[in-house]
Amino acid sequence: MISQGASGHYWRRGDAVIRSLGVRKETGVTQRKIETTRRPNRPSDRIERARVDKFSARRIELAEAALETLAELGYARTSLREIAQKSEFTHGVLHYYFSDKVDLICCCVRHYKAKCVTRYDQITSAAQSRDELMKGFLEKLGETVRDEARMHRLWYDLRSQSLFEEAFRDDVAEIDKSLEDMVWRVASRFASLGGRQPVVSRGALYALFDGLFQRCLLRHLSGDRKAIADLREEVERLLPTVA
Amino acid sequence: MISQGASGHYWRRGDAVIRSLGVRKETGVTQRKIETTRRPNRPSDRIERARVDKFSARRIELAEAALETLAELGYARTSLREIAQKSEFTHGVLHYYFSDKVDLICCCVRHYKAKCVTRYDQITSAAQSRDELMKGFLEKLGETVRDEARMHRLWYDLRSQSLFEEAFRDDVAEIDKSLEDMVWRVASRFASLGGRQPVVSRGALYALFDGLFQRCLLRHLSGDRKAIADLREEVERLLPTVA
DNA sequence: AGAATATCTTGACGATCGTCCAAAATCTAT
DNA sequence: ATAGATTTTGGACGATCGTCAAGATATTCT
Numbered sequence: 402m403i404s405q406g407a408s409g410h411y412w413r414r415g416d417a418v419i420r421s422l423g424v425r426k427e428t429g430v431t432q433r434k435i436e437t438t439r440r441p442n443r444p445s446d447r448i449e450r451a452r453v454d455k456f457s458a459r460r461i462e463l464a465e466a467a468l469e470t471l472a473e474l475g476y477a478r479t480s481l482r483e484i485a486q487k488s489e490f491t492h493g494v495l496h497y498y499f500s501d502k503v504d505l506i507c508c509c510v511r512h513y514k515a516k517c518v519t520r521y522d523q524i525t526s527a528a529q530s531r532d533e534l535m536k537g538f539l540e541k542l543g544e545t546v547r548d549e550a551r552m553h554r555l556w557y558d559l560r561s562q563s564l565f566e567e568a569f570r571d572d573v574a575e576i577d578k579s580l581e582d583m584v585w586r587v588a589s590r591f592a593s594l595g596g597r598q599p600v601v602s603r604g605a606l607y608a609l610f611d612g613l614f615q616r617c618l619l620r621h622l623s624g625d626r627k628a629i630a631d632l633r634e635e636v637e638r639l640l641p642t643v644a
Numbered sequence: 645m646i647s648q649g650a651s652g653h654y655w656r657r658g659d660a661v662i663r664s665l666g667v668r669k670e671t672g673v674t675q676r677k678i679e680t681t682r683r684p685n686r687p688s689d690r691i692e693r694a695r696v697d698k699f700s701a702r703r704i705e706l707a708e709a710a711l712e713t714l715a716e717l718g719y720a721r722t723s724l725r726e727i728a729q730k731s732e733f734t735h736g737v738l739h740y741y742f743s744d745k746v747d748l749i750c751c752c753v754r755h756y757k758a759k760c761v762t763r764y765d766q767i768t769s770a771a772q773s774r775d776e777l778m779k780g781f782l783e784k785l786g787e788t789v790r791d792e793a794r795m796h797r798l799w800y801d802l803r804s805q806s807l808f809e810e811a812f813r814d815d816v817a818e819i820d821k822s823l824e825d826m827v828w829r830v831a832s833r834f835a836s837l838g839g840r841q842p843v844v845s846r847g848a849l850y851a852l853f854d855g856l857f858q859r860c861l862l863r864h865l866s867g868d869r870k871a872i873a874d875l876r877e878e879v880e881r882l883l884p885t886v887a
Numbered sequence: 888a889g890a891a892t893a894t895c896t897t898g899a900c901g902a903t904c905g906t907c908c909a910a911a912a913t914c915t916a917t
Numbered sequence: 918a919t920a921g922a923t924t925t926t927g928g929a930c931g932a933t934c935g936t937c938a939a940g941a942t943a944t945t946c947t
Contacts, residue, residue, distance in 0.1 A: 475808035477720035480904060491926055496906065554807035561804040563862065564797035565718035570866050577859070605852065605882055608859060612851025616820070619806065623813050631847075639848055723934060734896055739936065893944065903934070913924065
């Protein structure tokens with residue numbers, strides 16, 4: 402058990418919390434108060450787990466509200482009070498579930514990942530021909546820019562933040578890797594449907610598509626109506642030359 | 645003449661200031677007090693110009709201090725007082741030369757551009773063979789990541805900010821265009837030295853190299869010793885296939 | 888030199904930030 | 918129902934933010 406600072410309470414790390422620890426040092430890891438006298442052992446295990454689940458479920462709920470706020474305002478202008486206002490709780494509760502702001506945002510980043518990474522997998526596996534895959538990919542690409550621009554600008558924002566804030570780097574790198582894998586799956590599938598293999602590396606492939614996507618996003622948010630069409634055109638020309 | 649708010653003074657837009665106006669609406673454009681009774685005309689022109697020059701020279705001086713701070717802390721954590729501390733002035737002077745924080749940072753972004761854009765031109769024009777150009781390009785690329793990582797992470801930070809802050813978009817888009825042109829010049833030169841032409845569009849070429857650079861930067865800042873070597877290797881493999 | 892202007896310092900302002908805590912409210916187990 | 922644990926509230930704290938303006942200082946012009 403860990404006694405924390407001025408407070409005389411005892412603390413424990415929940416399962417979900419340990420996962421959220423990441424690279425951070427001794428600075429406040431989210432912890433929960435428990436009774437100082439521990440129950441012997443077994444029968445409390447189930448109830449114990451339920452409590453942890455409930456705890457991390459609320460963490461995720463709050464993280465979603467935070468994501469909403471972050472996507473709207475960007476990292477630089479997002480405050481804890483603003484986040485709480487988007488949730489159904491008050492600002493104080495955030496420090497009950499998160500040790501500090503960095504902990505919260507790390508949780509956001511991690512949660513965000515799950516929503517992103519499998520985005521194109523359905524299309525990839527369903528397609529039976531290069532044309533079909535191309536069509537589905539282009540369609541989904543445009544749809545993503547059109548409907549989820551706010552969330553994606555947040556991703557680029559957070560990735561940039563990781564260039565300054567060490568605490569974000571591991572999570573960001575992991576997401577980056579996942580996205581790279583996703584792009585690679587699409588390209589590999591596209592290649593194999595033509596009996597080929599991609600002609601560039603995973604890294605280069607991801608760099609290319611990520612760069613194009615990022616540019617399209619900026620143009621789209623700036624009100625450029627042709628941004629999406631140009632992206633589709635570019636990808637349609639490019640994909641067959643690399644896979 | 646424009647009378648501003650509660651203050652009874654009159655204001656005028658200096659030359660350098662008009663340039664800095666950009667896209668912003670009626671929100672404070674940097675302006676200078678002048679005597680309310682205007683001098684007739686000619687002989688004061690030279691002195692007038694000198695004053696404007698001195699004014700914008702100081703703006704640039706302060707913008708450089710701001711860039712230093714931004715590169716160190718990132719946009720989200722950079723305050724005006726911190727910027728002033730990096731300069732030889734106190735924080736109040738910033739509102740003498742800039743109408744507000746956004747105005748200052750826009751000025752920074754614009755000033756930053758000039759330092760970036762011609763970076764590879766010397767190498768490009770000097771090289772007499774593909775090998776020579778490749779060698780120089782790779783060398784400069786690695787040198788940039790190694791020596792100017794802080795400034796470049798700022799660029800990615802500010803570009804991300806422009807996804808949220810409309811005021812930055814025009815300047816960011818302009819810089820992006822300049823960088824695209826720069827990459828294109830390198831690739832075109834490389835191609836022509838082999839009697840060819842680039843086989844991909846400007847946009848795709850920039851997306852590719854920008855994506856690779858960004859990734860390398862993140863890895864490098866995370867302490868990955870192989871980041872630069874991997875970038876060089878990737879570029880060395882890629883450039884001949886696209887130009 | 889003295890007056891006028893330009894530049895800079897200094898301290899204050901209200902707002903808002905992240906954090907913390909005591910108490911209220913809610914839930915759980917007996 | 919009651920006690921104890923958990924969860925939530927809401928206000929307070931010190932710090933720091935961008936902005937502003939009055940006055941001190943430096944510069945320029947006559």
